[in-house]
Amino acid sequence: MPSEQPLTLHKYRYLTNRSRINHLLDEYLAVDHLSHHLNDLTTQFSNPHQRPWGPIRWQAIDPTQIVSIEPEIFLELLAGAAEVESPIRSYSRESWEYLQNFHPQMATFLGGTYGPEQSIQIVGIWEKEERQHTPALKKIYQQLTDQTLTLKPNTVKGYHPSTTPHQDVYRHLVSRLSSEWSAISLYLWLMAHSTGALQQAISQILQDEVNHLAKFWGFSRWAFGRSFQAQFLASTHNAIQLFKHHGQERSHGTQALNTHHLLHQLSESIELVFTFLRVMVRIRRWDAELSPSYLSYLFGPQPLETLQC
Template sequence: MAISIVDLAGICVKNSNYLQTRRRINHLIDRYLSLEILVGNLIALPVQFNHPHQRPWEPIHWGEITLDQIVGVEPEIFLSLVANATEIEAPIQDYAAESMAYLAEIHSEMALFIGGAPATETRKRTISVWEKEERQHAPVFKKIYQKLVGEYPTITPNTVTGYQSSGDRLTDLHHHLHSRISTEWSATSIYLWLMAHATGELQKAIAQPLQDEVNHLAKFWGFSCWAFGDSYFNQVKFSTKNLVKLARYHSAERTDADHLLESITSFEELPHVIELGFTFMRVMVRMGTFNQELSPSFLSYLFQKSEAIAHD
């Protein structure tokens, strides 16, 4: 690879330092989480209620993905995160069913968008737009791993707890939406970091699931603001709280979580831990800019033909 090239994240050098990687992360956030993109993703949600359609992907040229397209990080760490992404993304149908259970009795349109419709005696199960988009992710990361290593990863798919009732369905849904936001925030941040440490066709391949996660993050965030009137502070507080819970839950199930944690927290790899923290922070700051556009009047206009949610 040349000393420096320009890719989706801006200027790329093989052995990038922390400041260079941080510039690449900022470049990617400006490219994929612009205010125009985030608002556009949210505006499309009520349209999806009546005219569901899947976001088209750009083609991935698998034969052009090579190990030397990993930049500025040890391949072992990069590959560990790719394998973990495969595990977490794998049980998408269970995630969809879980969300449908929380939404079905409160907002049928959003339930259909995320969870689809269950099978009946006369009808097959309807697969939701969200599931159709998300179910592409695990195979992509599995294939990326195979192209880089020469074999498919051995994975343990994440388990899904399903609907947990407290007796208050609105409160349950509120908490579930924060959990969904945390999941999308985490995926968006990790995929941005992976793209900052990739170039060429490898980087372009990761950009496809990234754009789905950004799309879903904007939709869940805006829907939650409309449904429950959360302030930005509360969105950050509850999403961060859920993120910590999710991290603990996922790490207990990961096939190599202890090894990965040991690798990325070693002194030599500390800059990468800081990079990841920086990425999570910058994504949330960008969501704060997005949140400023979500006035009650705008959200009411956006969802005026949608089912109302009572806040008693």
Template sequence: MDLAGPLWPHPTPLQIQARVNILVDRYLSVEHLCDRLNDLPHQFNHPTARSWPTIDWKKISLTHVMGIAPETFLRILVGIINTELPIRGYSQTSRQYLTSIHPGLAHFVGGQVNDQGGLVEKGLWEQEEQRHGPALIKVYRQLGGAEPIIEPHVPRAYHPSNHPYDDLYRHGLHRVATEYSATCLYLWLMAHSTGPLQQVFSELAKDEINHMTKFWGFGVWLFPEENRGEMVRRVIRTQLLRVCPGPWHLSPDMETNDNDRRFMPRMLHTLQRMRNELAWSHWSWFHRLEFVYTFLRVMSRLKTWNQTLTSDTLCQLFGPTPSTQCCGGIQPR
């Protein structure tokens, strides 16, 4: 059974949009997003990696790709592999930003290190994310009949300032934006695939949705109520920059405070790198429009879910918000 509804060998953009709608309803229901966030406190104390079902890797073939040229599809796979592989670097950078503020989430993301800085226990986030690169390499081998030429991305290192909450706020926005981007990409690839290939993308999407939801909800709890709209605005803006290159960063209302001025150059660099990694110049305009549509549909659902994240609900999950100065002088609630 196809996970995205009716199949067409050469789907039109409207047919892909219909498949995306089915996938968003299936994988991003408000109830499911609430469940994934509610799971986070349990994972602090009893970390358990989500298991994948059995996948028949040998049956994956190019016949499972719909509406994307094989060479473009393989280029996209290589770009995703390059981004997914250096998970250790991502996890340790995030752990360092989190350790002084919330040791529980720091352990969830980056595990535990000894006094010399050596890793002695992987974090659950790293355990789940580290499956992605090898899974995609298997897919590439099946579809391309050869090993992918890999040039893994070098993760940005930990660069603290004297304001750890500001540091974490910017880093956290970047992490939410990348998880959101990965969610949208895997859903879009699911809309263009079927069979065991689609099953692989579904497992990747489930992981990304799970992590995105946890980081988003935790961020809403940790940072003030006044920043909710700003977080949504920034994530939307960064994705517009990703899929619609243009002079967004030159608009005066885009950089309203020091966080904007420090956050946007790093994000612009990341977005340009991702466009290169995903072979954006080889995408048709139809594919780009489908991708934009996927971003908008997912964000619409996240905004609906975000409205359920009341102060009382979040305090029941995580306790009182730490009363520490952050983000331009605004106190967490």
């Protein structure tokens, strides 16, 4: 029957994309990679160093490298990622405020150091790595469309301390982890829908986010113990709702509401949630290896006051 053909093709494409996502997970989120990134955190405290990027062939990026998705959907998600990535200075200052009394070395890794006038003296490694992402995404967008991407500045909550500082640190780290996790899911999805120089460029950003997630996850597990894991996983429900919301937004927009287009949107939302959950499974597998003795070896005795969080 002719009416079945689009669905059959659609299913075929979904399965192909799913196997691509699994392949990329094995390549970029191998358990050994995650452990390597976490081990690196202690050396960052004594010898701060940025993760070097591999070469990117900017001029070789072109729209034919977008595969298995409507280019406008790919570009929309690329533009959305560029917007969420900024303003990085406000994000890093916020992290520094929350962490400076709890763990000064981690505060420096994220937010750098400040002088007596509260002016930045040394930019943190996390900020140095993150601040490359928006310009790189804008450059990719420009290569793909010949158009300059104009971004709306994102709103940053800022530092709002309560009377329970450890709970503040806990909530802040959960929010940073959610952001890194969502970013990984999105960049993995973009890579599953790209090839060649385009995929290679996005992979540099993805590797930074994997590096950050591993470091923040290991640090949070040390600081808050196993209870942290269960609470964080419960909070990921919100991120999945965000993906769903994202899909609905477009379906009520002004774009053509034809069946073909809606099928694309549904497929994209399912794939994003699938990617998000696959990252979760991988992190849980790695998490099982993070024993209290190993974490104490890396960071010292667990801070006892935080056990009730």
